[in-house]
Amino acid sequence: MLITVTAFAHHKGGTGKTTTCLQAAGFLVKSGRRVLVIDTDPQANATLGLGIHPDTPAHNIYHYYSSQSSPDAEPIPLANLIIRTISNIDLIPSHLDLVGAEPLLYQNPDRYEILARDIVSLKERYDHILIDTPPFLGQFLLNGLIAADRTVIVFSPDSFALNGYENIRMILTDIEEILNKKIQIRMAVLNRWSLPVPEESFVSKFSARFKRQTGKPEQADEIKQILEEQMKREVGTVIQVPDSLQVGLSNRRGMPLAFSNPDDPAAKAFEQVAQTLDQG
Numbered sequence: 405m406l407i408t409v410t411a412f413a414h415h416k417g418g419t420g421k422t423t424t425c426l427q428a429a430g431f432l433v434k435s436g437r438r439v440l441v442i443d444t445d446p447q448a449n450a451t452l453g454l455g456i457h458p459d460t461p462a463h464n465i466y467h468y469y470s471s472q473s474s475p476d477a478e479p480i481p482l483a484n485l486i487i488r489t490i491s492n493i494d495l496i497p498s499h500l501d502l503v504g505a506e507p508l509l510y511q512n513p514d515r516y517e518i519l520a521r522d523i524v525s526l527k528e529r530y531d532h533i534l535i536d537t538p539p540f541l542g543q544f545l546l547n548g549l550i551a552a553d554r555t556v557i558v559f560s561p562d563s564f565a566l567n568g569y570e571n572i573r574m575i576l577t578d579i580e581e582i583l584n585k586k587i588q589i590r591m592a593v594l595n596r597w598s599l600p601v602p603e604e605s606f607v608s609k610f611s612a613r614f615k616r617q618t619g620k621p622e623q624a625d626e627i628k629q630i631l632e633e634q635m636k637r638e639v640g641t642v643i644q645v646p647d648s649l650q651v652g653l654s655n656r657r658g659m660p661l662a663f664s665n666p667d668d669p670a671a672k673a674f675e676q677v678a679q680t681l682d683q684g
């Protein structure tokens with residue numbers, strides 16, 4: 405019985421969407437859940453992060469989307485694309501070829517609802533379906549957001565401004581209006597939150613402005629705290645993930661921390677993400 409379809413999203417690159425998706429998937433599988441990850445990003449980082457080279461599978465999400473380009477085409481069933489990975493997480497892999505499917509889809513008037521329509525066929529087979537989305541506002545991100553019941557927004561210190569939430573909420577509201585579907589934000593993940601705030605980031609700029617305006621020597625850390633509180637008010641559930649060397653190693657080995665290093669502090673935070681998702 406399916407508990408949730410969850411999309412991991414942020415329009416900025418490198419915030420930790422793929423990492424959060426895969427690490428949460430690891431803990432869900434470890435607790436006995438049946439989990440499918442759908443990689444909808446041409447960069448194929450979720451595919452690589454589960455130990456699969458994108459050239460290896462005979463079919464990938466490119467074949468799926470490009471088979472939906474014309475009304476006469478025979479669509480490839482999503483179930484035909486599923487592969488089992490070494491950590492027992494099932495995967496629909498991606499490939500750089502996916503870039504080529506984007507223009508083909510413009511011929512399909514229902515192009516934003518393709519994944520939402522077909523994902524229904526998989527709901528009996530999984531407890532959780534996790535969708536890793538790309539960092540650009542195109543058809544694959546929109547398909548992921550519409551197919552998902554819930555969205556997890558992943559922020560990193562350099563992506564976060566005082567109005568960081570307002571920016572993303574504005575984008576989501578536009579999408580909701582165009583597509584006539586409500587996007588539920590389940591939680592905010594503040595990833596790499598233990599890192600010092602980069603000098604050029606919004607948080608640091610805000611910190612400097614605050615100092616000038618109030619004369620108070622506010623530190624970037626205190627500003628971060630203000631931002632965390634804002635996120636709690638707006639989204640409810642906020643999970644902070646520290647920076648950890650183990651994350652990169654886990655991605656390179658294709659083995660989630662739930663299995664290789666469950667006591668790592670970042671792993672513990674990802675376990676909390678998984679537990680929150682499992683509550684529905």
Ligand SMILES: Nc1ncnc2c1ncn2[C@@H]1O[C@H](COP(=O)(O)OP(=O)(O)OP(=O)(O)O)[C@@H](O)[C@H]1O
Pocket residue numbers: 416417418419420421422423424445447449537538539595596645646647648649651652655670
């Ligand atoms: N908590 C963390 N500790 C250390 N490294 C991390 C952490 N989270 C992510 N990273 C590293 O940061 C990089 C970007 O992470 P990731 O690929 O998950 O971001 P993304 O948002 O999916 O990026 P994109 O927008 O390009 O899809 C990766 O090299 C990853 O290993």
Ligand SMILES: [Mg+2]
Pocket residue numbers: 421422423445449450536537538
């Ligand atoms: Mg990614």
